[in-house]
Amino acid sequence: TQLLEQSPQFLSIQEGENLTVYCNSSSVFSSLQWYRQEPGEGPVLLVTVVTGGEVKKLKRLTFQFGDARKDSSLHITAAQPGDTGLYLCAGAGSGGSNYKLTFGKGTLLTVNP
């Protein structure tokens, strides 16, 4: 059973455009993490959100955790080719396992120059 659904699965845009990717679940998580993975490398943690309704900004990236702590979104402003990669969300704390990170399958973003 896939607990975290990410959409869209693929996204190809031009440099300078804005975009939003989504991470949805029917489960409540104690925290949610976003990672970016580049080809041939492991995922790199971008941010952890913990509080329902929380918004965190990391330069041009804005992360939001849903009020009910079941979903999250990542918004990128003025995308650049360096933003290209696989964006993964991962939820922790579902079912009483605080350590168990459940990953979505990711959104593969391509930003064309």
Place this chain on the structure above:
Amino acid sequence: DARVTQTPRHKVTEMGQEVTMRCQPILGHNTVFWYRQTMMQGLELLAYFRNRAPLDDSGMPKDRFSAEMPDATLATLKIQPSEPRDSAVYFCASGLWEARVAFGSGTRLTVV
């Protein structure tokens, strides 16, 4: 920068052979995870250690997979015997109390 180190980066082996993957977690981290990534399933948790003790290996096929931490600087994942369906990228990750989790670069395993 502190990094999680995995070896080998690539491994091609024949079906039935034993495969051992190694991981050096970041010094001071007390949790270690093993994940497997495939196109179909994404990232799946195989095993989890805290302070070198295995806490959860429910994601591993018990009959052929084993994970150990002989000491704080080494975690191993073994597959014996390997099968073509084990072909995937295997990631080790370490963290401090499940926070600040850092992933290694992975071992790409191909079983032919």
